[in-house]
Amino acid sequence: MEEQSTRIFIFIGLMVLLSDCAALDTISANQTIKDGNTLVSKGEMFEIGFFSPGKSKNRYLGIWYKKISYGTVVWVANRETPIADKSGTLQFSRHGNLVIVSGGNHLVWSSNSTVSVQSNNPVVVQLLDTGNLVVWNKNKLIWQSFDYPSDTILPGMKFGTDLVTGLQRCMTSWKSPDDPSIGEYSNIVDTSGYPQTLGWKSEVLLARLGPWNGLGFSGFPIEKENKVYSMEFVINDKEIYHKYELKSSVLQRVVVTWDGKTRILQWIERIKDWFVYADTFVDTCDRFSLCGPYGICSINKHPPCTCMEGFEPKNPEAWDASDWASGCIRKKPLDCRNTNGDGFWKLEGVKVPDTRKSWYNVSMTLHECEMACKKNCSCTGYTSLDIRNEGSGCLLWLDELLDTREYDLDQDIYIRMAASELEGHVDSTKKKRILTMVLLILSTLPIIFVVAYTCRNIKKRAQVKKRGNNYMRDEKNTSLQMEQFVDLQFFRLCEVAMATNNFNASCKIGEGGFGPVYKGLLEDGREIAWLHFSGVRSVWAFLYKI
Known part of the structure; x- marks a missing residue:
């Protein structure tokens, strides 16, 4: 009996132990x-x-x-x-x-x-x-x-700074696959200006994930219909952080590897392994400030670096030798003393520049942002903080513009330029648009004339046939009957020759598929543009300049 009781107690003890282990x-x-x-x-x-x-x-x-x-x-x-x-x-x-x-x-x-x-x-x-x-x-x-955090950010984990306690949640790589001590590489949310994620190798800034723009990170592909995870950005008086949450049953983690790669890894059950879902830094233009101050990097251009509008290489020899670190300088200086002395050039579709030396306001409009930039002589450019719903908030750059790249997203920035430089840019753009419009319109005139001429002839022949008249047109006669073009404005050939300085090449403004386009000034001061129809002998069409 005593032995049986002992066995019962042992059994109960084992059950309790197993139950405790399981939970x-x-x-x-x-x-x-x-x-x-x-x-x-x-x-x-x-x-x-x-x-x-x-x-x-x-x-x-x-x-x-x-x-x-x-x-x-x-x-x-x-x-x-x-x-x-x-x-x-x-x-x-x-x-x-x-x-x-x-x-x-x-x-x-x-x-x-x-x-x-x-x-x-x-x-x-x-x-x-x-x-x-x-x-x-x-x-x-x-x-x-x-x-x-160590080298990994998991869903639900805050990545950023607690402004009350000073706690900074950052990612730091392992030293090697065999040593989890803190390695050379780290990713942090920098809050010295408008918050952005920076990738470091010891004291060297390697790469930069652009700031949050309401839809995603500037300079990182935005997945408008992302069914895998959602991103959240919080900025207030107490904390600044990013956080992502999974929407489905997939398993993901963000890791900075011991050799400096920052990747989003996703578990694939079929192969029982981690798959690289995304790599935050993937091409040449992801290298921090590859093109130097006021340079723009474009992965679709060779070489990838160009200067912003109104700027030129600071060191032309080094620039031509593919050393772009010195960047670009202004062609014309700014005139901050004159409120009307500077303007802004719109640069479309970009990853915004480095925001460490910036100022921001979450409630200002874009127009208020422009006025704030004009009043600050240190301001070199501005943009909206949030690009959703036509934009909101204000971000000002107070130093050189670094690490700008072309990107396929709806993010625009406005670069401060001297008014004279801006006017030249606008005039040049306007002239190109006018020339394009003139060429487009004049290139369609031959078709319009042919259709109108054909329709008029058909109508006239029908009328002639009805009256029983024999109306014949001499095919060899190269002159056109003026009654067929009663609505058109005509000029004498001598007037055309005088207006164009006898068809001088300097008056030629372009050439379409039907022939050259000229411009000139008549004696009465009227400007005209006209197209010479190639292959049609002695026929000129005229159009008042737009």
Whole structure:
């Protein structure tokens, strides 16, 4: 009987132990996790414990996927303080502090999180199915691993800065596949001007993901009907951050690799592997400021760098040798003292320039933005913060324009230029449009004349036939009957010759498919443009200039 009771107690104990293990996503105060034991999230998506990366024998506390891709680590606690053996232990105090100790209670890492705890409000640590390790006190968040990213950003994780505490959530690469300590590469949300994401290699700025424009990041493909994930940008007095959430059952993560690539990776169940969904920096124009100040990079041009309108290479010899770092300078200086001395040239479809030295206002209109730029002698350009619904908000650049590139999106910027330079640009554009219009109109005149002439002849012959008259037209007579063109304005050949200085080449303004187009000034001061029909002997058509 006693033996039977002992077996029952052992069985019950085993059942309780197994039940606890199956639901072990939480530990309470004064409990520990030793090397070899783990916590598993409720849906068994993530697991936390000690591991050794790659070929290394060092031990780290980390979080990795359990349900898929076992061993894909998304967070590491003691990155800079590895444990040389398997003596590591994660301890949790009743005041909410997480610590890692090794050997004889040697402190390896601490969350530095404490809270005043009452006996009726127990503190627990829990691993969530989002991959977030959290410390709770009666549903009040004390600490979370999402505030301290490693090389990975997971859905729901904030990427940016807490302006109240100064906490900066950034991505830092591993040193190598075998070493999770902080490597050379990092991605941060820079808030020195209008927020933007910068990619660094140590102290060298490598690349820049343009600022949020309401639809997406300027300079990154905008997926207008994205069914996979949604993006959110928050900017207020307390925090500035980006966050993305998944819309479907797919699994994604953003990672900066040990060799400096920033990628969105998506799990493909069929091949049991991670697929590169997107790469944030993919071509030559993604190199920061490849074309220097006031240069524009276009991946569809060879070479890719050109100067903005009204600018020219600062160092022509270096520029011609494909060294564009020195950028461009103005052809004509600005005149800030005169309120009417400067104007703005619209540059369409671009990734906006570097915003570290910028000023912004979320409520101003585009017109108010222009006025604010004109009043500030340091302002070199402006644009709308949000390009949705015809634009809103104001962004001013207060220094040289760096890292601008052509891009296929609805983002325009307005570049400050000297009024004289701007007038020349407008006049040139206007002349080109007028010439194009004249050529287009005059090129259609032959068809109009032929159709009108044919219709008139058919009508006249019908009338002649009805009257029984024999109306004949001499095919060899090259002159046209004036009654057929009563609505047209004609000029004598001598007048045409005089107006064109005897058809001088300087009066030629273009050439269409039917012949050359000339312009001239008649004795009465009227300007005319006309087209000589190639192949039609002694026939000229005239049109007043538009």
